[in-house]
Amino acid sequence: MDYLVTRHARSRCTQRGIPQRGVELLVAFGREAKAVGGAQIIVLGRKERLELESEFGHPALARLRIESDTFAVTKDGCVLTVGHRLKPVKEL
Template identity: 35%
Template sequence: MVDLEITRHARERTTARAIPPLIVEMIVEFGDSCDAGDGARKYALSKEGMRRLRRYAGHAVADEANRFRSRNAYVVAAHGRVVTAAFSSKPIIR
């Protein structure tokens, strides 16, 4: 898995939004990214990302991650640090 530092803000947000740290790591490791401004990247699980995750970790893990994908979970990271994680009303990446 990716070695990322989680900021205090991100830890507070993930706790408040019930996004487990392992899901955050999976989104960054297997998700696709787009520019989030100021050198940050926004990561979300796409269909292809879910296929990669399923091949790597199996169906049970991918099914759990898919619960968060279906709610449009995303992670913002910059310079090796997770800045925040949240749910979007619309898909970030298709």
């Protein structure tokens, strides 16, 4: 599914050092969990990170700054915000 990235999410990417390509890969390979208000939170678990590393290589992921704590909040086909988790995501 293609996601539209909101202006707010683009701003947060810039502020938090997460490149746009990193968000695209996070959405494509990440695992979804339910969030408040009918939204979904997308995170990279260990399995998804290994899949990304096997496909793109570890150096490529390091350049994209996709860490295991990076998340995206989506709803209705839009990426609402992105960031770095401070607490574990439940229901994965």
